[in-house]
Amino acid sequence: MSWLTPLFxxxxxxxxxxxxxxxYFLRLRRTERAIPSxxxxxxxxxxxxxxxxxxxxxxxxxxxxxxxxxxxxxxxxMQPRLDSGDLRDGRxxxxxxxxxxxxxxxxxxxxxxxxxxxxxxxIERIEALHSxxxxxxxxxxxxxxxxxxxxxxxxxxxxxxxxIDAVEGIEPTDGRSLIGPALELARAYTTVVDPDAQSGxxxxxxxxxxxxxxxxxxxxxxxxxVGETLEYHQIxxxxxxxxxxxxxxxxxxxxxxxxxxxxxxxxxxDPAATAVDLQLAVDGVVRSITPKPVEVPAAREEPGIGLIxxxxxxxxxxxxxxxxxxxxxxxxxxxxLASDNxxxxxxxxxxxxxxxxxxxxxxxxxxxxxxxxxxSLQIFTPSMFQQMVQDRELEDWDVVILADADLDVDxxxxxxxxxxxxxxxxxxxxxxxxxxxxxLVRRTRDGHPVMRMVNLDDLYVGSLEKLxxxxxxxxxxxxxxxxxxxxxxxxxxxxxxxxxxxxxxxxPYLRSFVNFTANAIEYLGTSGDALTMRSGQxxxxxxxxxxxxxxxxxxxxxxxxSTPLTIDSSGDVSWGPARHTGLHEFSWVMPGDxxxxxxxxxxxxxxxxxxxxxxxxxxxIGTERLQxxxxxxxxxxxxxxxxxxxxxxxxxxxxxxxxxxxxxxxx
Amino acid sequence: xxxxxxxxxxxxxxxxxxxxxxxxxxxARLDHLDxxxxxxxxxxxxxxxxxxxxxxxxxxxxxxxYVAGDDLRFxxxxxxGRLDRLFLKIFLEEEDLSLHVVLDASASMNWGDPSKFEFxxxxxxxxxxxxxxxxxxxxxxxxxxxxxxxxxxxxxxxxNLRGRRRTxxxxxxxxxxxxxxxxxxxxxxxxxxxxxxxxxxxxxxxxFLHKGGFETGLRYIAGRGYDVFAMQLLSPQEIDPLAHGMxxxxxxxxxxxxxxxxxxxxxxxxxxxxxxxxxxxxxxRDFCIRRSIMHMIVDTGMDLDTLMLDYxxxxxxxx
Numbered sequence: 001m002s003w004l005t006p007l008f009x010x011x012x013x014x015x016x017x018x019x020x021x022x023x024y025f026l027r028l029r030r031t032e033r034a035i036p037s038x039x040x041x042x043x044x045x046x047x048x049x050x051x052x053x054x055x056x057x058x059x060x061x062x063x064x065x066x067x068x069x070x071x072x073x074x075x076x077x078m079q080p081r082l083d084s085g086d087l088r089d090g091r092x093x094x095x096x097x098x099x100x101x102x103x104x105x106x107x108x109x110x111x112x113x114x115x116x117x118x119x120x121x122x123i124e125r126i127e128a129l130h131s132x133x134x135x136x137x138x139x140x141x142x143x144x145x146x147x148x149x150x151x152x153x154x155x156x157x158x159x160x161x162x163x164i165d166a167v168e169g170i171e172p173t174d175g176r177s178l179i180g181p182a183l184e185l186a187r188a189y190t191t192v193v194d195p196d197a198q199s200g201x202x203x204x205x206x207x208x209x210x211x212x213x214x215x216x217x218x219x220x221x222x223x224x225x226v227g228e229t230l231e232y233h234q235i236x237x238x239x240x241x242x243x244x245x246x247x248x249x250x251x252x253x254x255x256x257x258x259x260x261x262x263x264x265x266x267x268x269x270d271p272a273a274t275a276v277d278l279q280l281a282v283d284g285v286v287r288s289i290t291p292k293p294v295e296v297p298a299a300r301e302e303p304g305i306g307l308i309x310x311x312x313x314x315x316x317x318x319x320x321x322x323x324x325x326x327x328x329x330x331x332x333x334x335x336x337l338a339s340d341n342x343x344x345x346x347x348x349x350x351x352x353x354x355x356x357x358x359x360x361x362x363x364x365x366x367x368x369x370x371x372x373x374x375x376s377l378q379i380f381t382p383s384m385f386q387q388m389v390q391d392r393e394l395e396d397w398d399v400v401i402l403a404d405a406d407l408d409v410d411x412x413x414x415x416x417x418x419x420x421x422x423x424x425x426x427x428x429x430x431x432x433x434x435x436x437x438x439x440l441v442r443r444t445r446d447g448h449p450v451m452r453m454v455n456l457d458d459l460y461v462g463s464l465e466k467l468x469x470x471x472x473x474x475x476x477x478x479x480x481x482x483x484x485x486x487x488x489x490x491x492x493x494x495x496x497x498x499x500x501x502x503x504x505x506x507x508p509y510l511r512s513f514v515n516f517t518a519n520a521i522e523y524l525g526t527s528g529d530a531l532t533m534r535s536g537q538x539x540x541x542x543x544x545x546x547x548x549x550x551x552x553x554x555x556x557x558x559x560x561x562s563t564p565l566t567i568d569s570s571g572d573v574s575w576g577p578a579r580h581t582g583l584h585e586f587s588w589v590m591p592g593d594x595x596x597x598x599x600x601x602x603x604x605x606x607x608x609x610x611x612x613x614x615x616x617x618x619x620x621i622g623t624e625r626l627q628x629x630x631x632x633x634x635x636x637x638x639x640x641x642x643x644x645x646x647x648x649x650x651x652x653x654x655x656x657x658x659x660x661x662x663x664x665x666x667x
Numbered sequence: 668x669x670x671x672x673x674x675x676x677x678x679x680x681x682x683x684x685x686x687x688x689x690x691x692x693x694x695a696r697l698d699h700l701d702x703x704x705x706x707x708x709x710x711x712x713x714x715x716x717x718x719x720x721x722x723x724x725x726x727x728x729x730x731x732x733y734v735a736g737d738d739l740r741f742x743x744x745x746x747x748g749r750l751d752r753l754f755l756k757i758f759l760e761e762e763d764l765s766l767h768v769v770l771d772a773s774a775s776m777n778w779g780d781p782s783k784f785e786f787x788x789x790x791x792x793x794x795x796x797x798x799x800x801x802x803x804x805x806x807x808x809x810x811x812x813x814x815x816x817x818x819x820x821x822x823x824x825x826x827n828l829r830g831r832r833r834t835x836x837x838x839x840x841x842x843x844x845x846x847x848x849x850x851x852x853x854x855x856x857x858x859x860x861x862x863x864x865x866x867x868x869x870x871x872x873x874x875f876l877h878k879g880g881f882e883t884g885l886r887y888i889a890g891r892g893y894d895v896f897a898m899q900l901l902s903p904q905e906i907d908p909l910a911h912g913m914x915x916x917x918x919x920x921x922x923x924x925x926x927x928x929x930x931x932x933x934x935x936x937x938x939x940x941x942x943x944x945x946x947x948x949x950x951x952r953d954f955c956i957r958r959s960i961m962h963m964i965v966d967t968g969m970d971l972d973t974l975m976l977d978y979x980x981x982x983x984x985x986x
Contacts, residue, residue: 030918030929036775036783036905037876038921038928040947044939045930060916060931 009078016070021063065656069649076645081128090207091140091156092129093186094122094163097212097235098170099147099177100538100610104213104336106237114235114615115172118211121233121631125209126163142189142206143167147175148539148577150182155189173579174339175539176607177216183208187225211235214616214628217609223622234628236615241270243296243331244340244611246311248535248604250327250347257350257373258322261315264329264343268296268310269612277332280316282325288316289332309608324349326583326600336613337605339581344602345535346583353525354396358385359403364508365420368517369401382407389413398525404501414492414548416524418517421465421501428470428488429497436464436481439500443478448487450476450496450519454512461505492548492571496520535602541576542584542601550588550597558582578603681785685838688792693972697793700975701801702766703986704868704894705961730754765867766798766805767893769859770844772823773811774922775876777846779902779967780911784846786967787872787900793975794870795828795837797985804829804867807840810855811848819848822855849923852877856884866892870984875899875951878924882954889958896961896984899951903968905944909937 003009035041096118107117122143129139143153143166153166190206207229210216213236224230246267250260260282268274275293279286297310316329324347331341352375357366359382369377378397380388382405388394394415404421411425423429439461444451456477466482469475476496477485488495507513536542546553546567553565555575565573565586578584581603587596618627682688689697733742733753743756768791776784791807798805807825814820825840852873859869869888875881875897888895904911909932919928930936948964955962963982965974979985 030916032918032920033913034778034922035919036778036874036902036922037878038919038926039876039878040940040943041919041930041936042928044936044943045928 004079004081006078009074009076012077013071013074016074017067020066020070062656062660065652065659069652069656072645072649072652076642076649078642080641080645091142091190092207092209093142093144093190094125094167095179095182095186095208095210095212096122096143096145096167096170097147097177097179097210097216098145098173098175099215100174100339100605100607101177101213101215101337101613102235103172103174103339104236104240104242104613106240106336106615107235113172114213115170117631118233118235119167119170121235122167122211123164125233126160126167142186143170144182144186145170146177146179146182147173148178149175150185152185152189171579173538174581174603174605175577175579176610177212178218179210179216180218180222183222207231209233210619211631212619213613214619215609215612216619217607220620220622224624230621230626232619232626232628233631234615234617235631236613238615238617240336240613240615241272241274242336242340242611242613243268243270243274243276244337244606245329245331245343245604246309246606246608246611248327248329248343248345248606250345252347252350253318256318257352258320259318260321260325260327260347261318262327262329262345263313263315265311265313266294266296266331267312267608267611269299269307269608270614271298271300273298273310278314279330279332280319281328281330282319282321284326284328287319290314307612309611321347322350326602337611340605340611342581343535343604343606344583346600346602351525353398353521355399355401355521355525356380356385356394356397357401357403358382358407359405362403362420362503364502365401365403365517368514369521372518372521374521399521401521412493412495415494417493417495417497418520418524419495419497421498423465423467423497423499424495426488426490426493426495428473428490429486430468430470431465432468433466436466436479437462439464439479439481439484441477441484442480445476448476449523450485450487450516452519453515454519456510456512458510459505459507459512461500461507463504464500467499494524496524535604536578536584537607538579538581538603538605539577541574542578542586542603543572543574544586544599544601546571546573546588547590547597549591551591552596553586553588556585556587558584581605682788682842685792685835685842688789688838688841689796693793693975694796696972696976697797698800700797700980700985702764702794702798702803702868703983704764705959705983730756764798764801764803766794766803767859767867767869768794768805768807769855769869769871769873770807770809770841771811771852771871771873772809772813772820772844772846772848773850773852774847775850775874776811776900778922779904781902781967783874783900783902783967786965786971788841788844789971790872790898790965790974791870792838792841793971795841796831796834799828799833799837800831802829805833805837807837808855808859809844810851811846813845813847815845817847819851820845822851822858850877850879852881853879853884853887856887860887860891867894868896868984869893870896870898872898872900874901874905876947881951885954885958885960889960894961895955895959896963897951897955899948899962899964900967901944901948901964903966906966908932908940 098115102115102118103113105111105113107114126141129141140156140158141163142156143163145151145153153169154162157163186206186208209231211233214232214234244267246265247263249263253259253261262280264278266276266278273296275295277293278290280288294312294314296312299307299309302308327345327347329343335341352373354376355369355374357369357377357379366379385405386407386409389409394400394413398416400415400417402417402419402424405424406422407424409425411427417424423431441456441459444456461479461484464479464481464484469483469486472490473486473488475483475486477483483499485496485498488497502508502513542555548571550567550571553567553573554562555565555573556562557578558580563575565575567573573586573588575584584601584603585598586601587598589596616628618625620626730743730746731754733755737755741755743754746752746754770787770791772784776782776787795805795807805828809823810821812820812823823844825837828836871885871888877884885895885897904913914932916931917929919930921927952962954960961982961984965978969978975985
């Protein structure tokens, strides 16, 4: 039980009840009776008064009823409410988790999701915190919904309805749960900037209330500031189990480009082993189901490491698929979280590339290219290449390889290049100083597609051109003397540049040279859309490079709501962040085409933290551990009691009236 | 607007004839009764009762030595012959009895069911009838009444009636009494005491609820030759108010002086009232005992026959 306006009701009671008693003494309606003498009565009354001043009050039922009636009305004015917590003055920030794990439908027996319960409970909390009933001014409440990125649903407001609307407007996502940015955002609003203050900005710490299942990836990394408090409202069932797809990949075998090999990893974050059936579908048609349930081992706790989920990797039998396709792998059956039970991949059609090699003095490179399954390979001299540039005939080649070619051009025309040796003429690559000698690899970006199956530990470079890198250049391999391999993205010009001649190193004798060259040609030739690059993560942006001349670009996410996009100067369109898993369709119109061209990007939920959906009973923030207050699906909101008090007062007044009538009639 | 919204105070119907005051059946039963005085008084004429005053009756009382001046007719010559000394024979002289009934006609008596005053009027009639029947000198006084115009009537008197034939006169006087005045007990007793004629029995019929107290008034008539009987009439409503509907929030109005008392009648107040009533009556009783006044509490709910034929005989007023 709590009270919204206890002071107001108390004041009214303090004034009205004594007034009633006084009025009762002063203006009590009495029946007049004639008697022989008042002498004895007066004396007896005086005796009674001397013994008990409030004797007649004690036995006067009508007065007692009237006082009770007034007390009920006074209590009604205090606006009592059924219990739910304490009122709090000052500022409160409601942090509502809207990540993927909050979509688990285990909030209650009716199958509501955790987010739905969190929103309902948060609204009840707002009503509890907010004293803005009939008379109060109310606490200030800020509502932040967070997953990958935070969103202030409403800044600090004393309007109860505004706060409730803000909570109701929170939409579920399939993103990760990161609270750090949300806390920074909240603290920005609690900082008071006073230009006259000598001591700098001041802060009025707010009470933080977290409505979550406790699976917040970066919560242990946070620290509460002085004066801040955090209350954890635990949502969801701590026993909910879940198995999810941890990764999905597909590739066309080198020697069988018409086939697709699909790899999938399944993880189990729960302490009990489980078995799942997996299904592979291509373009919506089921092509394969695991012949028997895949056993996924239980997760285990490793000291110093933490929870290591049980993992099982499966590869499906290669399927014939020359054309492009949408590969979808599903875990059959139900578990806690649905969004990680399906993962999709968009595979481009099988394609053989047309490659031009500029510089005929590289027999090693030439023989390597001749061994690759290319559509065509043609070798040009630098002068021939310059002529082709002037004639604008480069459109016929998917990839142009510049093998230490000394080009006499101001700048490279649009195209995709793989360059070895001296830097081609580009603004972003500016050679300086003397070449470095005896160079070893210091660091590599192993996640880059061109580095697949590439190990440069044994690479020794005799002479490395030193470069100052400009905009649009990212380093892939770095040495102690500067970048060795880099990617240049200058809009229509895209290039992988190797800052040394392979002949000045031992690279041609290493397997990594072959793999690197093949990866780079494939990467550049497919416009950077390598098979494994065709998926995104919830919360991240989605970017697609469109052909030159494309117009009217749009994106249609899984919910079907199409959104127009702006094509930037480099021909890219970006959209995001992606909120939900599933296939996102980008479409555009080419001049002269009657139909829209499309490209699909799959967004998959592979986050390990979100896969663990068992609700945490306590959370750690910094060195503190906070026990959660379990939020149950009560199905009831704050119950105002004042209408009941009013009804009781009315009923009491009827009883009082009947009694009064009977007394008057009897008198 | 009526003064009393819940109706007038309880009272009995006023009698219009002597028969309504005392019926013939009661009169026949009262014929055998006589008023008894605890004292023996001398009267104006020789009556039917003994007096302490020695005189010329036939009933011998005593001897005493002769002194000069004594009536020689009462010398017992036989004793003189035997003892050679003069003794006078002393006889008890028979005198008539003076019965004085004093009636309280104040407004406080005009209350109750039956009305205390109507009860007192019938009681006075019965006593007067007994007195007249037994050839006593019957006087009656009433105080606190009002005249036909509603003004205080002062002390109303009816003096020295004797003989049964005066019964109607007594009845007429009683019927004409109109209760409703203020408390004049003290003045009335003073007036009666100062105008006392002879000795006898005085019966004061009142509720004795006099705000000025009863002591002074009774003191006037006590010890002046009267054998005083104080008959305190209380109605059943006064004795047990709760049993007769006295409850709740009341504004009590004094019939005599319009004094008001706001009372919430509950158990404690009722208990206090009864205590005060007992105290008041006890005070009256103690006062009377100390002054040889016979005090009697009469519940007006009592039947008049029972009162006359039983209660008053046991208390020694009648025989």
